[in-house]
Amino acid sequence: MTEFMPLIDDLLVTEEEANNLTYFAFAKPLNGKPLNGKPHKAEPALAPTKASVGVLPDVLAGRYRIERLLGAGGMGAVYRARDLLSEQFGDPDPYIALKILSEEFAESPDASALLYSEFALTRRLRHDNVLRPHTFEVDTDCQRAFITMELMRGLTLDKLLCERPLGLPWKELRDIALPLLDALAYAHARGVLHGDIKPSNVMLSEEGVRLFDFGLGQAGEGILPGLPHLSRNRFNAWTPGYAAPELLEGQTLSASADVYGVACVIYELAGGKHPFRRLPSTEARAGYLDRELHPPKNLPKHCWPALHKALAFDAADRTITAAQLRDAMGATSSWLQRLRLRA
Amino acid sequence: MLVASPWRSAARTDPGKVRARNEDAFLDCPQQGLWVVADGMGGHQGGDIASQLIVASLAELPVQDDFDERLKGIRQCLHWLNRRLGQELTVTAGRHDSIMGSTVVALLVEGNRAACIWAGDSRCYLWRDQRLYQLSKDHSLQQQLIDEQNMSVEDARAHPAAHALTRAVGAAEQLTLDVLELEVYPGDAFLLCSDGLYQGLSSDALGNALSLTAPHVALERLFDGALRGSARDNLTAVVIRQ
Numbered sequence: 001m002t003e004f005m006p007l008i009d010d011l012l013v014t015e016e017e018a019n020n021l022t023y024f025a026f027a028k029p030l031n032g033k034p035l036n037g038k039p040h041k042a043e044p045a046l047a048p049t050k051a052s053v054g055v056l057p058d059v060l061a062g063r064y065r066i067e068r069l070l071g072a073g074g075m076g077a078v079y080r081a082r083d084l085l086s087e088q089f090g091d092p093d094p095y096i097a098l099k100i101l102s103e104e105f106a107e108s109p110d111a112s113a114l115l116y117s118e119f120a121l122t123r124r125l126r127h128d129n130v131l132r133p134h135t136f137e138v139d140t141d142c143q144r145a146f147i148t149m150e151l152m153r154g155l156t157l158d159k160l161l162c163e164r165p166l167g168l169p170w171k172e173l174r175d176i177a178l179p180l181l182d183a184l185a186y187a188h189a190r191g192v193l194h195g196d197i198k199p200s201n202v203m204l205s206e207e208g209v210r211l212f213d214f215g216l217g218q219a220g221e222g223i224l225p226g227l228p229h230l231s232r233n234r235f236n237a238w239t240p241g242y243a244a245p246e247l248l249e250g251q252t253l254s255a256s257a258d259v260y261g262v263a264c265v266i267y268e269l270a271g272g273k274h275p276f277r278r279l280p281s282t283e284a285r286a287g288y289l290d291r292e293l294h295p296p297k298n299l300p301k302h303c304w305p306a307l308h309k310a311l312a313f314d315a316a317d318r319t320i321t322a323a324q325l326r327d328a329m330g331a332t333s334s335w336l337q338r339l340r341l342r343a
Numbered sequence: 344m345l346v347a348s349p350w351r352s353a354a355r356t357d358p359g360k361v362r363a364r365n366e367d368a369f370l371d372c373p374q375q376g377l378w379v380v381a382d383g384m385g386g387h388q389g390g391d392i393a394s395q396l397i398v399a400s401l402a403e404l405p406v407q408d409d410f411d412e413r414l415k416g417i418r419q420c421l422h423w424l425n426r427r428l429g430q431e432l433t434v435t436a437g438r439h440d441s442i443m444g445s446t447v448v449a450l451l452v453e454g455n456r457a458a459c460i461w462a463g464d465s466r467c468y469l470w471r472d473q474r475l476y477q478l479s480k481d482h483s484l485q486q487q488l489i490d491e492q493n494m495s496v497e498d499a500r501a502h503p504a505a506h507a508l509t510r511a512v513g514a515a516e517q518l519t520l521d522v523l524e525l526e527v528y529p530g531d532a533f534l535l536c537s538d539g540l541y542q543g544l545s546s547d548a549l550g551n552a553l554s555l556t557a558p559h560v561a562l563e564r565l566f567d568g569a570l571r572g573s574a575r576d577n578l579t580a581v582v583i584r585q
Binding site for chain 2: 068069070199215236239240278
């Protein structure tokens with residue numbers, strides 16, 4: 001557990017950049033007593049389970065009662081929690097999602113700063129298809145930072161793919177691909193890069209498609225100055241099957257790398273198969289797998305040139321933006337003939 | 344909302360005497376006729392998260408009338424978790440230990456039908472007519488050496504990597520689950536447990552405990568026995584009976 005700590009200390013590249021790091025002081029514990037309240041909305045009753053995740057308390061910041069683990073990422077875990085304060089005021093749906101750093105990262109101010117950075121990046125985005133963050137907080141007793149956000153109910157795309165191994169028919173695919181690309185195009189327009197686009201970071205919720213987890217995200221030049229920037233020279237993380245070759249080779253995150261990731265997701269949704277047999281893109285490139293890439297079965301012909309371009313291994317050949325990919329996928333074939341993608 | 348279950352059960356987990364963390368997790372849900380033990384792996388990172396995610400996800404599966412549909416739901420959920428813990432996992436450069444996985448053994452019972460689903464070396468035992476049966480077969484190197492190279496149990500056990508798993512949720516791109524369906528007889532008792540529990544106890548000790556009528560008493564007997572030994576690993580057990 002201690003092995004990772006030196007790496008965390010190196011999260012920031014240079015000392016100058018380290019000066020930009022916003023450290024926050026941990027306030028003294030307030031009244032640690034949790035508020036009492038009864039749930040108004042019946043979520044599934046909790047079956048007795050027992051497991052240890054460090055010393056995570058039952059109630060965080062005197063307000064959020066942890067109910068169950070929803071997912072886990074590289075540095076933290078996401079739980080469903082009940083906001084006892086909202087509940088006390090009669091909120092019919094006091095449930096939220098809560099992302100907290102894992103125990104091993106909890107003591108690192110750098111890791112907390114990165115979590116804050118994720119919060120700030122996501123808060124910058126106001127789009128129907130981007131998950132809405134609520135607050136960034138610190139539990140003073142256990143000294144752990146966390147983000148609260150809207151609780152999505154639905155299916156993540158990785159689960160959807162497990163249930164639909166042959167992929168989705170075009171109409172269904174389009175209804176996911178278009179809002180997803182719209183969210184990504186919007187984020188890019190706001191100067192926010194995602195950095196880890198993959199099926200499990202997209203939710204098909206009751207309220208539509210939601211892109212989430214900007215934990216490896218980055219703000220563009222001049223956007224949100226003063227926030228610590230995650231440096232991929234020192235801290236490089238990715239999901240092997242969805243990361244563009246240049247990311248795996250340690251280059252800076254770019255909008256084009258996000259386009260590669262989202263194209264892999266759309267390709268997989270269309271036919272149930274990953275474009276490059278799930279291989280990391282660098283290995284797929286070495287094996288010339290792009291030469292045998294076929295359009296997926298459920299994708300209309302007019303969408304293929306754009307998606308194909310988005311899947312280019314060489315960033316220089318990937319000359320298509322998320323917005324252009326969205327326009328190509330959203331175009332009807334009749335006027336698509338007139339649509340030309342910039343070469 | 345919940346109908347009275349003819350099943351009584353008791354569950355417990357303990358970090359043991361050596362390990363600081365407990366990476367085991369269990370589900371004890373007699374109302375739904377579902378019990379699970381998961382033993383997380385991944386050493387210093389993620390083992391506890393993996394086993395907890397398995398248990399939390401299985402706990403929220405819808406309770407349907409149709410046994411076959413429920414069994415299908417469990418399998419589908421475990422296949423999804425295999426993807427989630429494997430190919431969907433964000434990995435950090437230079438860290439080759441960023442593996443997240445877990446064994447799983449689940450018991451689903453409805454009426455006189457039961458199914459045991461597992462991957463890895465957590466076990467399901469059945470106590471019937473004063474005899475102990477091991478329903479699950481370990482997915483471990485030791486078992487593989489016995490099955491495929493006709494090695495004796497003693498020799499296989501002496502292999503330096505005898506405990507290495509050959510299957511687990513999150514370990515490989517494709518997960519193959521073993522499923523055993525059986526008819527339940529009156530008087531049957533089941534035990535789900537992690538290797539930390541059965542490694543420290545003889546089959547006689549397991550049988551003697553399961554012959555006790557109250558699940559919590561049986562459980563206490565099992566833990567008393569296992570914790571008298573070295574208890575180097577986390578230990579978890581669920582005792583189930585009508």
